[in-house]
Amino acid sequence: MKLKPLLSALLIGAASLSASAQTDSVTIRKIYDEALVNGQAYDNLHYLCKNIGQRLSGSTNAQKAVEWGKKLMESYGFDKVYLQEVMVPHWVRGEKEQGFIIDGKTRTPVALAALGMSVATPKEGITAEVIELHDLKELDALGADKIKGKIVFFNRPFDERFIETGAAYGTAGDQRRSGPDAASKYGAVAVIIRSLTSALDNYPHTGTTSYGTVNTPIPGAALSTVAANKLSETIKNAKGKPVKFFLKQNCQTLPDAPSFNVVGELTGTENPNQFVTVGGHLDSWDLAEGAHDDGTGVMQSVEVLRIFKAMGYKPKHSVRAVLFMNEENGGRGGKKYAELAVQNKEEHIAAIESDEGGFTPRGFSFERPSAEFLKQVNANWKSLLAPYEADMLVAGGSGSDIGPLRGSVPGVTLIGFRPDSQRYFDIHHTPNDVFENVNKRELHLGAAAMASLIYLIDQHGLKF
Template sequence: MKFKLTLFSLLSISIATASAQSTDSLMLRKIYDEELVNGQCYQNLHYLCKNIGQRLSGSANAQKAVDWSKKLMESYGFDRVFLQEAMVTHWVRGEKEVGKIIDGEKQIPVAIAALGGSVATPAGGLSASVIEVHSLGELKDLGEAAIKGKIVFFNRPFDPRFIETGSAYGTAGDQRFAGAAAAAKFGAVGVIVRSLTESIDNYPHTGTTRYDADGVKIPAAAISTMAANQLSNMLRLKKLPVIKFYFKQSCQLLPDVLSYNVVGEIKGSENPNKYIIVGGHLDSWDLAEGAHDDGTGVMQSVEVLRILNATGYKPKNTIRAVFFMDEESGGKGGAKYAELAKANNEEHIAAIETDEGGFTPRGFSFVDASPAFLKGINKNWSTLLAPYESDRLVAGGGGSDIEHLKATRPGIVLIGFRPDSQRYFDIHHTPNDVFENVNKRELELGAASMASLIYLIDQHGLNF
């Protein structure tokens, strides 16, 4: 009799599981149908890029984006839309930068862009001989005698062996964000950094550089990969006369200014004080329109809530879309969100960040995921996501804005949206980051994939 009851129990569980899978499958189909037929994120992205444009943290355009984003969320009838105050970084680029390779009497103009947070050169520009290095460690090997009074040229390229290009970005990135501070310790007067991309083009890629609080601040600029190759070849082939580099930039760091995170939410029907969030950053660099970085992310995030509303779904937990401010320049919006979540005693179950472009979705990465968790989530959900080719559920990063929640909300699951990565760093932080380089269908598929994952988390939790 006991054996029969066990078989009956197993059969009941099997039937219940199959029924839940069928319900989930139908809901995911409904989500994708809504987005692919009635999606609005592409038209919203067009407005953000073309009517507002670049949104450098602390700028007038960033405030315009805040005001418009709040109205957009309100137009969708979310249960609550509000702003979170945050004091954010205010760095300004100033006049367009000038860069030249100087070979005796010959001057060769090259494409450069000041790195975010950099100080200016002297008003008349800065000219000095150049020393090429490929790592921060090489500075120590060369020492002050070789570096003092020179412009350090960091020329480490992307490692092409990485299939996931974010890994190549990660291994090359220290020369950009730490190179100026490191070179200054050895007496360098300036830094130019090879743009962080595998593409060989004439677009300089900006991005943040950091200085030590008590260290010397020297000007730092990115140089296009074409110009970097040209300079490197000239240094290699012609030792005398000494090759020099000249650059001029008038950027400056101003006092922090008041800005805002923009938040919209659908209240949970069972657990209104438990939160699942999806977000990206509203600010962007100022060289273009911030389309892929991160206009696609914020427009996908608000689209997730619009999709759920449009399908008539009533979530158990409160679902939020968060547009973070200041991710590019200091991450102060993400830090403020976490601070307020802790102060308001908000229990966050999961947070998804979309900040890798609006390309074809591949899946999601989970921070600090154990083998047991990955086995469980793949067993339960990969089959549901497979028809939509978003079923790559792996361990990995979440995102810089949501990572602040980890310290204040232990137990939260941080998740990164992972689209195809092959084209992102051709566009990232460049004048090429414009609306025309976003594909409508890829953008919509990404929004639907995140809405699907949020539905699954809301229905079933993450206890694998």
């Protein structure tokens, strides 16, 4: 469609709206024009990925990202730019991991990565018989007699029936989060898991594992899906004969380190003490550049404020972009932000998080809304967002960084930005999460969608 027919169609559509909705429609069009023609999120993301790179909490690169993020927002002339200090975990991977399938005299190397926050193996590594399970409940059924001294291999794949891939991630994720902790209670010497993805490739996916009250934590690592299939096939073909696995990893947890959330703000003209927050997490795993997880989210959040500034739009309420630190292996930044919001007696209207990749926007999910709330949101705003295909306004989760606001800050509505999910877990937590896998237009469409929703909230509130 050529530009003139497109503008004509939009104007005809706007003519059927109320005067207020017509104003909203025109403003949202301007937001998208600014994002798509003059957008800077993609160039900023390039700098973050290529000039700084991986940004695991406590690392030198994480501090470089903090300093650069602050300077970036200052360069845009936001009304306030400041840091919120927070102590974060400092885990380091160390020398590259090694893994081998041992079938008789055959040693087959496989692609794997230590799980975040895992302990190391002994310096010489661990060699032990491997036992394949598909569910944590199988540990209880087998008991210590059959598990003690072995390496447990959790090989539960994604459930492909889910349309929304985040649901598959959620149902498969307990083997990573809790597998090493659960298996250690039965005397296992290590845990290896199938990477959390539908993709069949040789990229292992890291991600946090958590230890509870066990006296002796055991190492945890993730196999690529190709390696997981190879190991499963080897065990099957062995027909009951022991198959062994060798694992060596060198990670360690150092003392907590000081770091920061980075906050930029446009101060409200009418209600400066009422806030709308938009954010993502600045930290990333150490295997790659953290492009989609979550460089796209932080750059979109900064872009929202830049768009408003470029348009000359002065929000009624204060709008903040927050680059949260330590989402990946602790969530300390989100907790600190909520703690300071309570301490400073701030009133938060809404908080929006972008942490599902920078893919084509589909809409937003509203956490714990009533059916009437959703009905009114859709009645008032769906038609305004529909021309941009960002009008999926549904009940659902928000995000882990804004989650601590729930319960601690009364009245806040938590919202998740929902891009298309089909490719995210091909890349998530892998060495393949690089800038080259981000599409410029998709990234800028997402920033425009978030800016549009924030504009509507700022103008009309959420008291439906």
